[in-house]
Amino acid sequence: MAISFDPAVPGSALEAFMADRHLATLTVLRGDGSPQVTPVGFTYDPDRQLGRVITWAASYKAKAIAARPGSQVAVCHIDGGNWLTFYGTAALSNEPAEVSEAVNRYGARYRPPKVRDDRVVIVIAVDRIVGRLPEQA
DSSP, rough: OOOEESSSOOOHHHHHHSOOOOOOEEEEETTTSSSEEEEOOEEEETTTTTEEEEEETHHEEEEEEHSSOOEEEEEEEEETTEEEEEEEEEEEEEOOHHHHHHHHHHHHHHOOOOOTTEEEEHHHHHHHEEEEEGGOO
């Protein structure tokens, strides 16, 4: 059974899950309202309640967010029967400090990404987290 997590105080089980290398899917809405789902690396900052996905400016996901700033998105991690879905409002940033923060967090969770001149970050203001983690089994 899924439970809700407080985005500001997610708890040790969620933090442990997020410390492991789990890829995720990002769901954004196309112009016609249909979902576009793509695999991504994702990091979460509970202190600021922000999720981050690094990408490049010409990617479909970046263009979709740029065309509809403030749109709702979902990021879902799955590992066997354990999973988390983060919901929130997305914005695209090419601000150097924001991109650097996202790249550093990505590198700590996954591995350092390749250097790109066109790097941008999708910043998600997380307002809801649901999922099922090992201690709930």
